[in-house]
Amino acid sequence: MNADYNSFQWMKLNNQRKVLELLHYEAAISRVEIARRTQLTKQTVTNLVNECLEKQWVEEVHTQPMTGSGRPPVLLRLRREKLLAIGIEVTGRYIAGVLMNYDAVLLHQEKLEHNGPTANDILLGKIERIIARLLAHVPDSLRLLGIGFGVQGLVDSDTGTVQHSPYVGLFAFHMAQWAQARYGLPVRVDNNVRAFANGEIWLRNDRSLQDTLCIYLDEAVGGALLLEGRMYTGANSQAGEIGHMKIQDRGNGCRCGQYGCLEAHISIEAITKALSRSTFEEVQSLLAEANRDAVSILVKAGSWLGTALGNTANLLNPSKIIIGGQLTEAARWFMPACEDTFARTVIPSSHTNMELSDYTRNNCSIGAGTLVFQHWMSYPN
16 A cells, blocks of 8 residues: 555545546546446545546536436546646657647657767756756646656666666666656656557557557667556566567677677667668668668568567467557568568467557657556546
């Protein structure tokens, strides 16, 4: 039990979670239906709903009059357009931020390119600049619920600590503590891949999404595991590091200090380096021209990815694999090889489906924003 709550407060909080969860999944719902599905008393539901109405989280929706006698039912809906979050993605190449509402509609976006890793004060200064620009676009009539961070590297999401990120130069850094002291808002911190995965779960709003592997192909490569409906982080918050699966003996050097890691061969950084280009946009131009070297490298990357995903699927048996990140913008060149190799690697009876995420609809910064909403549902304030 959280030390900040006594037994009565904890019970009330738990009941409030049940109500908000129903409002999250349902477009509109009546008080009677809330009481029936949560098994709370009508008076308890009335008290909780009145508090939500007072705080303007919820509004009443008057339906069309019923035929015959009796009053038309009054439904309740979450005021999704009124609830906001800031999501920040921190990588070795850029810092991106979004101001978004509960439905992930973007109100404003900011991005700063940089060449990480860098000194902490310089990096934090850039993050502060992004957040300041986003805060300037928060309307007075709306409610900012907090700030979420998705950081490239190893992150302890329970404490909000960036444990080890050679990409951006943060080590044992208490990012949540720093941001809470700086902005006085609730803060959530996770690694960029789990932030992306959280965004997928949030945007799909699908209770059946129970056993899923999310892969993020960007400057680095990482994975996140949703097992039995819960994010699995492992003993030391390091689960999902598929980017450091070895796919080639004595292969390319990786930032982790090893050789032959998947990330060192199929990340955007690895691909641009192999083609002697500076940006992924230049690589995309080569692909558009059907450049033989560029196409060959993407096909090979797809084959390596298919092998890694097939081996992982054999171990974990996920029902679904979701692939996201900026590299998916070049999916037409690497996915056929990925799917072919995956099919030859995975156990035939596994029935694991692969899907591509829409990079424009969900990326790490958007996913970081959904961390705030998810936390608010559990600890509404």
